[in-house]
Amino acid sequence: MANKLKTSPKQARATQQLKEEPEVQVTVSEFVKDERTYKIVGATLLLIGFFLFISFASYLFSWKEDQDKVVNFGIKIFSTDDVKVSNLFGVLGAYTSHNLIYNGFGLASFLICTTFFVLGVNLMSGKKIFSLKRNIKYVIAGILILSVAFAYLNSQLLHTGFAWGGGTGELISEWLIKWIGSLGTFCILLLAVLFYIIWRFDPKFSIASFKKRVADFRATDMQQEDAEPELNGSGKRKKGKKSDSQYIHDNETDTAPDLDNEEEGSLYIQQPGAANQAGNRLKNGSGSVTVTMPDQGSEDASLGLSLSEKAAGQASSGTLPLSVNEQLAGQHAEELSSDGSIALDNKPSRAATTMPTNNTPAKVSKNASPEDFKLEISEEVDDVPSEIIVGEENPAAKVVAQGDYEPTLDLSNYKYPNIDMLEMHGSEKAVHDPEELEQNKNQIITTLKNYDIHIQRISATVGPTVTLYEIVPAPGVRISRIKNLEDDIALSLAALGIRIIAPIPGRGTIGIEVPNINKTIVSMRGLISSEKFQNNKFSLPIAIGKKINNENFIVDLASMPHLLMAGATGQGKSVGVNALLVSLLYKKHPSQLKFVLVDPKKVELSIYRTIEHHFLAKLPGEEEAIITDTKKVVTTLNALCIEMDNRYDLLKEAGCRNIKEYNEKFIKRRLNPQKGHQFLPFIVLVIDEFADLIMTAGKEVEMPIARLAQLARAVGIHLIIATQRPSVNIITGTIKANFPARIAFKVSSKIDSRTILDAGGAEQLIGKGDMLISYNGEITRLQCAFVDTPEVDQICDFIGEQQGYPEAFLLPEYIDEKEMGSSGGSDLEDRDPLFEDAARLIVQNQVGSTSLIQRRMKLGYNRAGRLMDQLEMAGVVGANQGSKARDVLIKTDAELQVLLDNMP
Numbered sequence: 001m002a003n004k005l006k007t008s009p010k011q012a013r014a015t016q017q018l019k020e021e022p023e024v025q026v027t028v029s030e031f032v033k034d035e036r037t038y039k040i041v042g043a044t045l046l047l048i049g050f051f052l053f054i055s056f057a058s059y060l061f062s063w064k065e066d067q068d069k070v071v072n073f074g075i076k077i078f079s080t081d082d083v084k085v086s087n088l089f090g091v092l093g094a095y096t097s098h099n100l101i102y103n104g105f106g107l108a109s110f111l112i113c114t115t116f117f118v119l120g121v122n123l124m125s126g127k128k129i130f131s132l133k134r135n136i137k138y139v140i141a142g143i144l145i146l147s148v149a150f151a152y153l154n155s156q157l158l159h160t161g162f163a164w165g166g167g168t169g170e171l172i173s174e175w176l177i178k179w180i181g182s183l184g185t186f187c188i189l190l191l192a193v194l195f196y197i198i199w200r201f202d203p204k205f206s207i208a209s210f211k212k213r214v215a216d217f218r219a220t221d222m223q224q225e226d227a228e229p230e231l232n233g234s235g236k237r238k239k240g241k242k243s244d245s246q247y248i249h250d251n252e253t254d255t256a257p258d259l260d261n262e263e264e265g266s267l268y269i270q271q272p273g274a275a276n277q278a279g280n281r282l283k284n285g286s287g288s289v290t291v292t293m294p295d296q297g298s299e300d301a302s303l304g305l306s307l308s309e310k311a312a313g314q315a316s317s318g319t320l321p322l323s324v325n326e327q328l329a330g331q332h333a334e335e336l337s338s339d340g341s342i343a344l345d346n347k348p349s350r351a352a353t354t355m356p357t358n359n360t361p362a363k364v365s366k367n368a369s370p371e372d373f374k375l376e377i378s379e380e381v382d383d384v385p386s387e388i389i390v391g392e393e394n395p396a397a398k399v400v401a402q403g404d405y406e407p408t409l410d411l412s413n414y415k416y417p418n419i420d421m422l423e424m425h426g427s428e429k430a431v432h433d434p435e436e437l438e439q440n441k442n443q444i445i446t447t448l449k450n451y452d453i454h455i456q457r458i459s460a461t462v463g464p465t466v467t468l469y470e471i472v473p474a475p476g477v478r479i480s481r482i483k484n485l486e487d488d489i490a491l492s493l494a495a496l497g498i499r500i501i502a503p504i505p506g507r508g509t510i511g512i513e514v515p516n517i518n519k520t521i522v523s524m525r526g527l528i529s530s531e532k533f534q535n536n537k538f539s540l541p542i543a544i545g546k547k548i549n550n551e552n553f554i555v556d557l558a559s560m561p562h563l564l565m566a567g568a569t570g571q572g573k574s575v576g577v578n579a580l581l582v583s584l585l586y587k588k589h590p591s592q593l594k595f596v597l598v599d600p601k602k603v604e605l606s607i608y609r610t611i612e613h614h615f616l617a618k619l620p621g622e623e624e625a626i627i628t629d630t631k632k633v634v635t636t637l638n639a640l641c642i643e644m645d646n647r648y649d650l651l652k653e654a655g656c657r658n659i660k661e662y663n664e665k666f667i668k669r670r671l672n673p674q675k676g677h678q679f680l681p682f683i684v685l686v687i688d689e690f691a692d693l694i695m696t697a698g699k700e701v702e703m704p705i706a707r708l709a710q711l712a713r714a715v716g717i718h719l720i721i722a723t724q725r726p727s728v729n730i731i732t733g734t735i736k737a738n739f740p741a742r743i744a745f746k747v748s749s750k751i752d753s754r755t756i757l758d759a760g761g762a763e764q765l766i767g768k769g770d771m772l773i774s775y776n777g778e779i780t781r782l783q784c785a786f787v788d789t790p791e792v793d794q795i796c797d798f799i800g801e802q803q804g805y806p807e808a809f810l811l812p813e814y815i816d817e818k819e820m821g822s823s824g825g826s827d828l829e830d831r832d833p834l835f836e837d838a839a840r841l842i843v844q845n846q847v848g849s850t851s852l853i854q855r856r857m858k859l860g861y862n863r864a865g866r867l868m869d870q871l872e873m874a875g876v877v878g879a880n881q882g883s884k885a886r887d888v889l890i891k892t893d894a895e896l897q898v899l900l901d902n903m904p
């Protein structure tokens, strides 16, 4: 038997494990959770709604014939053979409508059908399309008010035999008439109807809002007339087209009617001052479930289930024991899921999580089996509102007080993209499988125990792609021992992408991240509609993804201030870049933001070409705004450097330290546009495939990038650079030093991970948007938000079809010194092509300043200087006077024209 393979203890355990695998049984909880069950219940409810509606409608015509029969026979009508009724739904229809309409609430009973409809549609679709809670609120209020109002009208005016308000309405109406008289009842009812309309539709009564509506109406009218011939460069705008979604961003005029939609579609339309409302309505966000399995030492091995709830930012861990005394892990697991859902439904926006802390070292029994560990569930609910915030009013327009400069005025009718253009890719909730959790927990404990490592407590937080198991080791256990077991734990769990974080900073625990079997896609829609995204005050808000605790990771690109993204091919970089760009498109007006897009692959960013006239910047004289040619990248980067220098000059002259202060001053009209001051949009430079650029242009690219990265932040220029190859010759020391925020998608080696993050870990990610972000000195694992190309297409088309600027935002012209040739000389016979323009500018402004030429004509310092020398030679300006502007010798345009005509 020399050839017989020896079975190692590990293999033996694995085999045993295989044998012990339990039979697949469909438990009640699984049945309840099954999607098909929801669909069946949904269809039944829709049918009931339909039945009620038809029965009620039929009752309106058949009540005279059917009423006597239902009253005489009562419930026995169902068992009596020879009764014939006229209701379309027979005896059941006649009986139900008689009781609900005649005895109940009259015509208002029709409202009941809507509740069945709402419930049915939500269950059938598996999404919260309509808000049940609000439907119930409105139905109850509507039934009460309408039934009394109809009964009152019937008793005072109509005097018909039909029960307009039903038994209940008539009873209340009679009481009211008795107590406060007919007129009093009328007033009360009028007031109630008014209350209902205001509560339900929130109409605007102010004169200002009326004026605004008239102005908006006129503006739209005029714009349609004026703009039709050249509405945008692509000429795509459809005449008179105003899609439903466009209404979303209209001011009050349009949002008011849409409130109705909000109700019917459970869409929440944000209005000024409604921010908190949105927050208050948060509920049922996608839950991160934290399963905590504490106290190994507990002797009785009873399993306690507790929900710990944490208010955002505070680490108050109130544990609510739900007293579950189950001995078996399987039963225990069932409890987890059922209780988990309770907490999810109840708690509003909570983001932060802390482990329930127990500082007293627990007694650790070395013989405790994995099943002896209690499981605690701590639910974490993120800030995704279940009622989606749809778009918003033009935020910039809101800030501007009367008399201030309004940067958005050029495109005052610009509509922000609507949230409906984004898809909900699957469920927003992180799915947690109790069995999987239990099994992983047992495996981790057993593996550690095999190496004689004992733990006090174990907890789990279920994220979209991975579950974080946090363990508190027994006193005396060295952390490095657990860290060294990474491979062994991965082997025992038979899972890829296991990462050990020892210790988790600030938590006093050791983290083991295990990929989930069922992963959840994090939809961009969820992030964009979250309260955190809608109501932040960031200059450049970007929604990147979700943390393991399901908290939305939304940050300000302006404070990052640049972002480096790396990852092997196919791991989610392009989706990541799209997510960043889409977040900015959802929040910024074209006057506030410009993109410079560099795409050597030619296909990744080409979808953005439709927004050229709104959001893109390009070099003067260039056809395409999206740069695909490496040679042009060098020119563009240098042009950006000139723009940066020009902006610094402007800031210096305005006495401001950054773009925010500068723009505020400009908006308050404290800066003179005649001196070259203008509202400065943020510029975001996006470079896809940076490695390709470095390989072809090397230092020529690296130098301007390093300059921009070092200096451009204060003047509102920010960089997003993506690369497939994160090697040291591409991500050099200079680049790295200037990109403190870095994202790593899955990479092929630990060395690559170190190159990007200065730490390992990215090689253990599982791809498809799983990423690590190093930001503010912390490395956080995130699941990147997913936005599909058709969604981006739709958003860009929507923007592109609107009226835009006549052309893309022009960057300053950059002419390579080497290429200047003879035209760059200070010789009048060989004048600069821009000589005449510069002369006119100087004469019109009567200021002989080089920086004026530089800023207004968007030129670099050298070229502007040369132009000034030529103007001096031509006699347009006087001699250089040091720091003072030169004298302008030509006083009028006519004089200048004569001079120009006489020039050689």
Ligand SMILES: Nc1ncnc2c1ncn2[C@@H]1O[C@H](COP(=O)(O)OP(=O)(O)OP(=O)(O)O)[C@@H](O)[C@H]1O
Residues within 6 Å of the ligand: 521, 522, 567, 568, 569, 570, 571, 572, 573, 574, 575, 576, 724, 768, 769, 770, 783, 784, 785, 786, 787
């Ligand atoms: N956040 C995400 N959530 C879910 N799936 C994702 C996510 N990101 C990427 N994927 C999946 O991975 C695929 C590849 O993503 P992507 O095209 O972004 O990769 P890439 O890194 O840009 O690749 P390449 O460098 O070759 O262009 C996508 O088509 C998508 O199916």
